[in-house]
Amino acid sequence: MFWRLVLVVMIGGLAAGCHGPVPVQPFAESRTPPDLASRFFQPEGWAWGFIQVGSNPPQRYGVATTWRVPRATIIILPDTQDCTEAWFETATDLTHRRYSVWVLDRASECGSGRIRAPSDRVDVASFAPDLAAVKALLRIVVRPNGDSPVILLGQGQGAILALSAVETGLQVDGLVLSSPSMKSTAEWRPWSRSTPDAFQSGKTHDPWRGHVTQSWMTANPDLRGSGPSSRWLRQATQFDQDARRNAKGLGLTTLILSPGPALTKDLDLCEAIGTCSLIPLIDARPALSLEQDTWRGSWLDAIVRFIAVKADAARRVGPDRNAPAIPSVPSPLSEDQRSKDTISGSDQNSDL
Secondary structure, three states: OHHHOOEEEEEOOOOOOOOOOOOEOOOOOOOOOOOOOHHHOOOOOOEEEEEEEOOOOOEEEEEEOOOOOOOEEEEEEOOOOOOHHHHHHHHHHHHOOOEEEEEEOOOOOOOOOEOOOOOOOEOOOOOHHHHHHHHHHHHHHHOOOOOOOEEEEEEOHHHHHHHHHHHOOOOOOEEEEEOOOOOOOOOOOOOOOOOOOOOOOOOOOOOOHHHHHHHHHHHOHHHOOOOEOHHHHHHHHHHHHHHHHOOOOOOOOEEEEEEEOOOHHHHHHHHHHOOEEEEEEEOOOOOHHHOOHHHHHHHHHHHHHHHHHHHHHHOOOOOOOOOOOOOOOOOOOOHHHHHHHHHHHHHHHHHO
């Protein structure tokens, strides 16, 4: 059946025949860990694929869709060291709401090919391959027909990648930035079973969701990652600064979900974009997709409302079709939110 096939897309030249470090091959069809609850299993009809741009190592993606005509297409860009497998629960939630869901692993992480050993170290010379892969995935693989909206959703460092992709020409109908000010993880150390998971690292209140990625990595050594290189960290800092500087006047309807109280960086980013709303999730920790239901439920509801408005607009005809309207979320720039940030910003930074 089509959705059970592993799809491989090669764009431009192949890496074969090139000299240099021996690359680590990409990996799909991960084995389900025995300690996971069924809600964390692959969504029904899930399929894996790879996309390769030029001589860059292939990047892994996964896709699931609804059995009915999808109301929207959602492309998810995870945080660094946050494998596609950690998004299975969210992908299931979204496909049940009649959305097609695509998740793209980051370059040199999880199931994507690696430039060089050690394979558990996240290391790239730049984020250009990530940007190229996002654009190629939408243009060559997803190929939207214009009948339903395309929403780009990024988490953590993936939110900055999503923002930069739109700034450099990616055409989508809406942008969701989840915890865009989430701090990078510590520099690489060799992976071990005792490597702190997201719960132990203070990224979520939920011990079960917080352990999902660690479970998948334990059962599948090829997925393992235990921190970025110093080069990656330098690139990430510059990449973040460039994306925020270039956001002014972006004009794309954007939703920012911030572990509240809202940080000044998030509020400033939303103000720079212009057509933006921000929802702070008070007392939440930054891995919002892995949070306890108290916060994750509000996070998911906000995303679904945002997408629903875009899906409703896509069914209109005439000049109102592309009207940027998100009446279901509050204005991001209220004095109340800024005053909370001023009072409590230092506490929020300490939690991260």
